[in-house]
Amino acid sequence: xxxxxxxxxxxxxxxxxxxxxxxxxxxxxxxxxxxxxxxxxxxxxxxxxxxxxxxxxxxxxxxxxxxxxxxxxxxxxxxxxxxxxxxxxxxxxxxxxxxxxxxxxxxxxxxxx
Amino acid sequence: xxxxxxxxxxxxxxxxxxxxxxxxxxxxxxxxxxxxxxxxxxxxxxxxxxxxxxxxxxxxxxxxxxxxxxxxxxxxxxxxxxxxxxxxxxxxxxxxxxxxxxxxxxxxxxxxxx
Numbered sequence: 495x496x497x498x499x500x501x502x503x504x505x506x507x508x509x510x511x512x513x514x515x516x517x518x519x520x521x522x523x524x525x526x527x528x529x530x531x532x533x534x535x536x537x538x539x540x541x542x543x544x545x546x547x548x549x550x551x552x553x554x555x556x557x558x559x560x561x562x563x564x565x566x567x568x569x570x571x572x573x574x575x576x577x578x579x580x581x582x583x584x585x586x587x588x589x590x591x592x593x594x595x596x597x598x599x600x601x602x603x604x605x606x607x
Numbered sequence: 608x609x610x611x612x613x614x615x616x617x618x619x620x621x622x623x624x625x626x627x628x629x630x631x632x633x634x635x636x637x638x639x640x641x642x643x644x645x646x647x648x649x650x651x652x653x654x655x656x657x658x659x660x661x662x663x664x665x666x667x668x669x670x671x672x673x674x675x676x677x678x679x680x681x682x683x684x685x686x687x688x689x690x691x692x693x694x695x696x697x698x699x700x701x702x703x704x705x706x707x708x709x710x711x712x713x714x715x716x717x718x719x720x721x
Contacts, residue, residue, distance in 0.1 A: 498650075525707060527707075527708060527709075529709075535713070536696075536711050536712065536713045536714065537645075537651060537696065537698075537709075537711040538711070539708035539709055539710060539711075541708070542707050542708045544707075549707065550707060550708050552708065583648075585650045585651070587650075589707075592707040593638065593639060593700070593707065594656070595641060595653040595656055596641075596653065596709065597653065598643075598650030598651045598652070598653075599650055600649060600650050601648075601649070601650050
């Protein structure tokens, strides 16, 4: 069964550094999402992406964040200057269409020191 | 403001019994509601989606109901098994206006005891 993959599984970085989290969506899916989950807290929506542009973003998704799909396969989340509070599990999710179920990847655990 | 409430306390159920989890929401008019399962350190896994014009949906041992008047969804697992132990998340579209990001509840931690 096709699944969403994410790399790396764990990323440790120093405060102020840039990180790029990568996701390979399920091949026939058109909608891509990033969510984060701080340890012990709920899953929070960051951004949705369709047709090579952002379709929706939350208040969390400020100017430090960006997304792109540079090569038509990988979907990336970049955090330009990481803060301690960015430490969380970041999940990529994909869907065939709006209003349908979303398929989540295994997550990247980001630790900012 | 929009809010999703799930019973965040752990729910202990004896194996073989039916587990019933509750999701209440306020200040939403969602077109659909979804339930996901999350195991520790893993991503959410989709279970069921129910639309606003559907009262009930079933899949194997799972059943979900959706009452838009009460603004509540109930999620049932019948003939529960220890392998059903996990955190179950209720999710709605983020803004209620046809947007596609999901807003999740905090989840209910379900423990099925042998």
